[in-house]
Each structure stands twice: as C-alpha cells, then as structure tokens.
Amino acid sequence: MFDLDSYLARIALPSRVTVDAEGLARLQRAHRLAIPFENLDVRLGRPIAIDSASVFAKLVGARRGGYCFEQNRLLLDVLAAHGFAARPLLARVWLRATDVPPTTHTFSLVHIDGQDWIADAGFGGSYSPPMPLVDGAEASGPDGARFRLARDVQHGWMLLRDGHPGNTDGRSAGEGWEPQYSFTTDRVWDADLAMGNHWTSTYEESRFRLANIVSIILPRGFATLTGRHYRRCVGQEVTEGTITDPRVYRMRMSLMFGIDLTADETATLFAE
Template sequence: MPFDLSAYLARTGLAVAPPPTAEGLALLQRAHRLTIPFENLDVILGRGIAIDSDSVFAKLVTARRGGYCFEQNRLFGDALDALGFVARPLLARVWLGIQGPPPPKTHTLSLVTIDGQCWIADAGFGGSYAPPMPLAEGETADAPDGARFRLMRDPLHGWMLERDGDPATTDGRGGGTGWQPQYSFSLDPVFTNDLILSNHWTSTAPDSRFRNVRIASIVLPQGFASLTDAAYRRRNGDKEASGEIGDPRVYRMRLSLLFGIDLAAEDVAALGLFPAA
C-alpha cells in the first residue's frame, strides 16, 4: 500500500511535514525516537518479526507498538522517501558493551544524501540516542541527553561511531570514560535480502541478545529511559531513577505509561520474568 505520511506524522507528533533538509532530517529522527519505543518483546514471545513496509507500518503506526532496528529504520526509511529525501540502508556491527571478536551485522541505519553531502541517520538504535551526523572524519554531534558522538574512519570496518557520555543515558550497556565504540559500518550497498538475513539471525539465533534479554527503551527530551529485563533506568536532565521491578503488574504499568507499549497480562507472564503466582 502507499505510505500513509499523514498517519506517520500523527504518530510522531509532527503537525507539519519536515522539509528534505539537514534540519528536517534532525527534526524527523528526533520526533520518531521521542514517540515510537524501541522494543524486542515480540521476539521473546515467539512472534515472527516481519520487516516489509506494510507489516512494519501496521505494527508501529496503526497498532502503536514499538520495534527494533530493522522495523524502526524500515519505517523511518519509508518516511524519508515519502518526504523527498534520498536515502538507503546500511548494515552495522554493534560494539557497545562488547568485548571480544567482531560482532555480526545486527543493526541497520540510513545513509541520507542532502545537497551532495552524505549524512548518517538512525531512528532505530535502542541503546542510546545519536543525532544525524554528516559523514566526515572527526565529525562530532551533541545529543540532548549530554552525550557526544564522533565519527572516525576504521581501517577494518569502514567507519566507527563513537560515544562519550553518561552510561545512565544508555540501556545499561554503556561504561567506561571517554570515547567508546558504539557501532561500525561500511558504505557497501545493502539489499532487501541482506536485511532479511540479518533480521532473521537477530530474531532467531540462540546467541542473539534479542533472544535472551527483554528490552524496551525510549528517548526523553533531555535523557533516556530503558527497561532491560526487570531493571528500570530513567534519566531526564538532572532527574534519575533506577531499580528492579518485582511485580508483573508494575512491569506492565511501566511498559504502558512510559514506553507506550500495551501488553496483555498473559503476554507479560509469557515473557518469563516473574515466577508464576
């Protein structure tokens, strides 16, 4: 079906369509992440993750659920196209919180060309929030939560996006001081079947993080909130809260009130976080 731009803009809280400019790109990505939560709960519940345009729109816009990167950036990419941006997907290796050999390509983002300049944009990284950035060696950007980001060339992986910020504005994987690698990517062409393959591994492989950890996150005006299994973290400006949820009713309420994810009580029970009463 044709992309319903009006419904997407309503979902993201935008009264007017942003222009296909650098400013419009930043506005669109920010609005997307402030309103559409990152989540992998359907993976844990054993439901397939479809990443075709119609399925993603039905879930994230019509049903007002969230999704992970292959869903989020499919929707974001369709919106970019509808708004007149020139964009294509890239695949990335996520390094945030990783020690050891190179991780698989389990993340996707967008390469956007505006007036001859390439930008990276990402509405689907659930671990932190990076604004759109011009693709240039040493380019930096400041996020509203106080974190800084930097793009550096990488001799093996092409490009590395680095982060320097408080781990309180991540989903719990941040750590250390100074610049930390977030993800690496190349500019190689990415085709539909590449995305299908990476999404299949991410949602089905026994070693995939998304098969083992229940995750929800959302960007806040000056911060970030996450729910990693039963561990809750919220930082917005100078206000911070964290704790462990021990009651499925509180978990369900937290999902709904902060992340906008409404699950039935039986679905929360099926996540396997809390012992049966």
C-alpha cells in the same frame, strides 16, 4: 500507499519536515521520542516481519515499537515519502564486544545537497543525532552525549560516543569515547537485511533472545526496562529499581513506553 499523515500523527509532528539536514534531525528526534525500541515480539515467540506494510501496521497502526530492522525500515519509507534520497546500511555493534561482532544493526545513509548523512531511528542503546559522513564530524545529543565519526582502517567508519552511561541501555562501560558501531557504505540489499533480521531474532545467543529489552529517549535523557530492571536518567539524575509485581510491569510499559500489553502477554514476559 504509505500513509504519511498517520505516521506524523504517531510521532506528534503537525506537518511534513523540510527536505534538508534540519528537517532530518527534527524527524528522527520526534520518531525516537514517540516510538519505543523493543524486542517483545521476539520474546513472545512471534516472527519479525520487516516489509513496509508489516512494519507500518505494527509501529504506526498498532502503536507498538520495534528494533532496528523495523524502526529504520519505517524511517526509510518516511524519508522517501518526504522526497529524501536514502538507502540502508549495515553496522557492527561494538558495545561490550569481545570479538568482531556480526552486522546486526541497520540505519540509513541520506544524501542532502551533495553531502551524505547518517540517520538512525533504531539504535536502542543510546541516541545519536543525524551526522554528516565526514571524518572527524561531531554532534551532541539532547542528553549531552557527544558523538564522533572517524575513518577506521579495518571497518570503514566508526561511530564513537562520549556521554553519561546512564543514558544508554546498560552496555556502556563508562564515560569517555567508546566505539558504538562500525560500518561501510557498501550497497545493502533486501536479502542482507533479511539475513540480519533473521539472525537477530532467532539466534539463541542474540541479546534479543536472552532478555526483554525496551527503551525510549526522553527530551533530555533516556529510559530503559531490561528484564525487570528499570532505569530512567535525565541529565545527571538517575532513578532505577527492580519491578516485582506484574501489574506494575504492565503499567510501566504503558505509561512510560506507550506499549499496551494484554494480561497474557504480561504474564509471559514477566515470567521470563
């Protein structure tokens, strides 16, 4: 059985949220503030399991992070435990894309009081709050970025972002409305998620195979560690640099992202 109390302790929420739009927003934000986005197991040569038990054991029990297929599996289980009606969707990520990208991102469609909402606890590139699935709907993130949903003739729906590029994982081309990802509301099956997860974690040209990627949202900003390059953005203030010492790398992982690496894991990741 899903242990909701352990999850709530993991994300520092004192109690269940209300089963409404406000509760959904509160839950997703607490999740992203507490659980980092990361692909380190991919880089360490470990398989990525996305069944409920494995995801809970890693992200809650072992206090690790994960990428979208793990994060949003956990969120779906949390939503179900609260009594929300939700199901997974798949998306194409357009940031820095030069051609139509594959469906390598998953998030949730949540039905609340007759209205569909989208919720995403696992997009490592930035933070978008839950939004009603309505053409032209807009919302603002805690870092000041704006998000807009728009109908797309070819791809169904498009989520766009307008905000400081420092509050992203580096793929933003600059301020102004940028397409973040497109999606449809077609039914997604476990086999579809398994295929997307397999491609993302094993395809040699997947970005998750090419670099160590870690990020977490801050109350008013964003922090990332890509390879050895560290950047922290709060409001308009950006701090960044390159880590040259594996001891600092290990300490940064622990203090900023809450990821406690072993000495052997640190050596492997730092050498990449």
